[in-house]
Each structure stands twice: as structure tokens, then as C-alpha cells.
Amino acid sequence: QVQLVESGGGLVQAGDSLRLSCAASGGTFSRFAMGWFRQAPGKEREFVSTISWSGGRTAYADSVKGRFTISRDNAKNTVYLQMNSLKPEDTAVYYCAADNWGRGGTMPNVYDYWGQGTQVTVSS
Numbered sequence: 001q002v003q004l005v006e007s008g009g010g011l012v013q014a015g016d017s018l019r020l021s022c023a024a025s026g027g028t029f030s031r032f033a034m035g036w037f038r039q040a041p042g043k044e045r046e047f048v049s050t051i052s053w054s055g056g057r058t059a060y061a062d063s064v065k066g067r068f069t070i071s072r073d074n075a076k077n078t079v080y081l082q083m084n085s086l087k088p089e090d091t092a093v094y095y096c097a098a099d100n101w102g103r104g105g106t107m108p109n110v111y112d113y114w115g116q117g118t119q120v121t122v123s124s
Contacts, residue, residue, distance in 0.1 A: 002027035002113040004096050009118030012086055016122070020081040022096030022115055029077040033104030035111055036070060036081045038092035038120075047106040048094070049081060059106070064090075086122045093117040 008020040024032070035050040049060045049070040058070050069082040079096060097111035104110070 002098060002100070004098060004113055004115035006094065006096050006115045006118040009094060009120045011121045011123065014087055014122055014124050016086050017082070017084045018086065018120060020083065020094055020096075020118060020120075022079045022081075024077045024079075024098060027098070027100070027113075029098075030074040031100070031102055033099040033102045034070075034072060034079040035097045035099070035104060035106075036079075036094060037097060037108060038090075038094045039117075040092040043092075045095070045108055047108070050104040050106065051079065052104055053102045057104075059104075061106075083120070086120075088122050088124045091120060091122050093119050 003025050006022045036048040037045050038048050039045040047061050051058045051070045055072050067085045072079040095117045096115045098113040099110050100112040
């Protein structure tokens with residue numbers, strides 16, 4: 001059974017940075033495409049970023065492009081989301097997700113495993 005555990009969330013001010021981590025266990029991490037999603041109160045879960053199994057391909061939502069960077073360390077079974085220039089509208093619970101088939105993408109239903117989420121709150 002694959003388990004994903006996010007960490008690194010917190011309360012920051014607008015303009016600050018945070019780095020989220022997602023540690024995977026129980027599977028072959030190097031074969032997974034990974035994604036980050038977020039969900040704000042009263043809103044649907046939305047795509048943030050995705051990275052291929054090798055790290056060679058990445059994609060971002062328009063709302064975070066240029067501010068967020070996704071990366072992975074397959075030796076550590078960990079995917080990261082570096083978030084810079086945070087805005088109040090980035091406030092949400094952030095989830096990492098793993099696609100066992102290596103497809104990745106922007107749609108939540110592609111992903112097979114999900115973490116429990118980590119709260120990010122950005123004050124103005």
C-alpha cells in the first residue's frame with residue numbers, strides 16, 4: 001500500500017515562501033508521476049503542478065506559473081513544491097498525489113494515491 005505524507009505547510013505573510021514536501025512509501029516511487037493539488041474552503045480541488053517519473057517534464061496551473069516549482073528526489077522518495085511570492089489566494093489545503101501508471105496530468109481522477117494534505121495559509 002502506497003502512503004504519501006505531506007509536510008511543510010504553515011502560516012505565512014503575502015510575499016513569503018514555503019517548501020512543501022511529500023514523502024512516499026510502500027511503492028516504486030521512481031515509476032510514479034506525481035502531482036500537487038489544492039483545495040480552498042468551499043471550492044473544488046484544483047490542479048497545481050505535476051512532474052513526470054524522471055522529473056524531465058513538469059506542468060503548472062496558470063495561477064502559480066513563475067512562482068511555484070515542482071521537483072523530486074527519487075533517491076529520497078520525495079516530491080517537493082517550492083512556493084515563492086505567496087498570495088492570500090494561495091491559501092488552501094495542499095495535497096500530493098501519485099499516479100501508479102506514470103501518466104500524471106491535471107485531472108485528479110488520474111491519480112491513484114493521495115496524501116492527507118497540509119494547510120497553507122497566507123495572510124495579507
